[in-house]
Amino acid sequence: MALTPSGFWHGLDGNWSTFKLSLGPLEKPSSWQSFHVLVSTSSHQIKVPFSSYCKTLSNPWGPDCGHLRGVRDFQGISSQGFEPSESETWSATTREDMSIFAFDHDEIDNRTHWSVAPGEFFHGGRELKIEEADPAKGELLGSFGMSAIPASIWFWMPGIFRFTRSSVWRASFLQALTFETILPAAYGYTAGAAYQNAPASLTIGYYNSSLLLPGARSFAFSRDHDLKVHLAYIQASETPGRSQNSILAEDIPVLLDSSEPYLQFPEVVCREFQNTFGLEYELETGLFLVNSSTRARLRELNPSLTFALAGGVEEDGSTTSNMEVVLPYSSFDLEIKTAPHTNTRAYFPLKIVADDDFSVLGRTFFQEAYLIVNYPYNNFTISQRSFTPIGSHGPNLTRIHAEVGSSGDGPFPNIVIGIVAIFAIFGYLVAIPYLLFYAIPEIIISALFDKPRARRIEKRQKELEKLWGKIHGD
Numbered sequence: 243m244a245l246t247p248s249g250f251w252h253g254l255d256g257n258w259s260t261f262k263l264s265l266g267p268l269e270k271p272s273s274w275q276s277f278h279v280l281v282s283t284s285s286h287q288i289k290v291p292f293s294s295y296c297k298t299l300s301n302p303w304g305p306d307c308g309h310l311r312g313v314r315d316f317q318g319i320s321s322q323g324f325e326p327s328e329s330e331t332w333s334a335t336t337r338e339d340m341s342i343f344a345f346d347h348d349e350i351d352n353r354t355h356w357s358v359a360p361g362e363f364f365h366g367g368r369e370l371k372i373e374e375a376d377p378a379k380g381e382l383l384g385s386f387g388m389s390a391i392p393a394s395i396w397f398w399m400p401g402i403f404r405f406t407r408s409s410v411w412r413a414s415f416l417q418a419l420t421f422e423t424i425l426p427a428a429y430g431y432t433a434g435a436a437y438q439n440a441p442a443s444l445t446i447g448y449y450n451s452s453l454l455l456p457g458a459r460s461f462a463f464s465r466d467h468d469l470k471v472h473l474a475y476i477q478a479s480e481t482p483g484r485s486q487n488s489i490l491a492e493d494i495p496v497l498l499d500s501s502e503p504y505l506q507f508p509e510v511v512c513r514e515f516q517n518t519f520g521l522e523y524e525l526e527t528g529l530f531l532v533n534s535s536t537r538a539r540l541r542e543l544n545p546s547l548t549f550a551l552a553g554g555v556e557e558d559g560s561t562t563s564n565m566e567v568v569l570p571y572s573s574f575d576l577e578i579k580t581a582p583h584t585n586t587r588a589y590f591p592l593k594i595v596a597d598d599d600f601s602v603l604g605r606t607f608f609q610e611a612y613l614i615v616n617y618p619y620n621n622f623t624i625s626q627r628s629f630t631p632i633g634s635h636g637p638n639l640t641r642i643h644a645e646v647g648s649s650g651d652g653p654f655p656n657i658v659i660g661i662v663a664i665f666a667i668f669g670y671l672v673a674i675p676y677l678l679f680y681a682i683p684e685i686i687i688s689a690l691f692d693k694p695r696a697r698r699i700e701k702r703q704k705e706l707e708k709l710w711g712k713i714h715g716d
Contacts, residue, residue, distance in 0.1 A: 263384065458624065481543070
């Protein structure tokens with residue numbers, strides 16, 4: 243499943259490639275509310291701009307607010323954001339939108355949309371929740387969370403607990419998609435690079451092998467299933483006044499997160515960046531600015547930064563040398579607009595974090611890096627991105643299997659086997675007495691109510707498929 247970029251570049255903190263997301267019932271395309279959104283590798287949520295922000299008197303961006311936030315016209319009229327009152331699938335009680343999640347021109351079974359039937363719950367009450375993108379948290383644009391980890395942890399035991407719809411647990415989009423299709427919970431992603439005129443790439447269940455360069459490395463997930471690696475060093479070359487400069491000399495853990503553009507490091511590391519590139523720190527905004535003369539000099543020298551990721555493994559499990567991703571200065575030559583009626587300013591996407599906070603390699607890093615995430619096999623892979631033109635044949639999609647990044651324990655790591663064993667013993671010793679009082683009535687309830695409901699859902703899905711065919715003339 244390859245999602246085609248929107249073709250639009252958005253952002254007040256740089257030019258970022260986006261994807262088009264539409265919300266609304268499949269049978270009524272005229273009611274879809276559409277947005278250009280970014281990709282978040284750390285979030286499980288789908289966030290879109292709500293109209294309430296742009297409609298307030300405190301909105302600083304005026305009539306262009308909706309456009310700046312990636313909001314598309316609604317029914318031929320300029321929109322300021324998602325309007326719950328205009329949505330036929332919005333629930334005011336739960337503040338959830340049981341919508342179609344529609345992407346432009348993706349390829350899955352020759353269809354463009356993956357649907358959730360409004361008002362119905364698929365196989366145990368899985369549902370998707372729309373969150374509001376909050377500008378106060380730096381969320382000017384909407385975002386599409388690609389984490390497969392749900393909002394809360396849930397479990398069930400046969401004969402004791404019955405898994406029912408919960409107000410706490412919410413499946414992520416990636417989970418829900420894999421529940422309803424044959425696609426694995428895996429994806430390939432790169433943020434795109436405006437300076438190369440190369441848009442973002444997002445493929446679900448597959449990766450685009452034409453975007454990989456030799457030397458890719460695989461890493462196991464952290465215990466909390468975040469994309470964490472150890473950064474062995476950062477080396478700058480051809481910087482003003484010297485040919486080589488070591489910015490980071492010791493190994494530190496970092497999180498890979500495309501939600502924000504910044505590289506986030508402790509102050510001592512940020513000061514090394516500042517001294518190396520001649521940056522000016524603005525205390526009021528926390529930005530590292532680049533004055534015009536320094537910017538001209540850096541563009542002339544075109545220095546590069548090498549990020550060495552430690553802890554890679556080969557397919558046979560043996561350790562490897564550091565894996566390097568090289569970013570040219572063009573990756574960091576960004577402009578930001580912090581207030582209306584002001585000019586954009588050149589800045590370096592760098593942010594200071596507390597010493598005890600995790601350092602982060604943000605969206606800037608993913609301009610030159612290609613990421614493959616493989617949740618079933620508990621690993622992810624990083625490669626330098628290739629900018630070689632793909633050509634008229636389109637992307638070279640390869641299904642993500644175990645061989646893509648072998649680090650990790652596979653679909654059934656030892657800890658899972660141990661938990662299953664404990665549950666089995668517990669069930670044998672404790673759960674059997676409950677079977678007569680719970681399991682048998684549950685089977686009866688399932689036969690009388692759940693199975694008929696499943697048939698209704700299946701019937702509804704077929705109706706939606708027929709409507710799809712009528713809309714597109716299939």
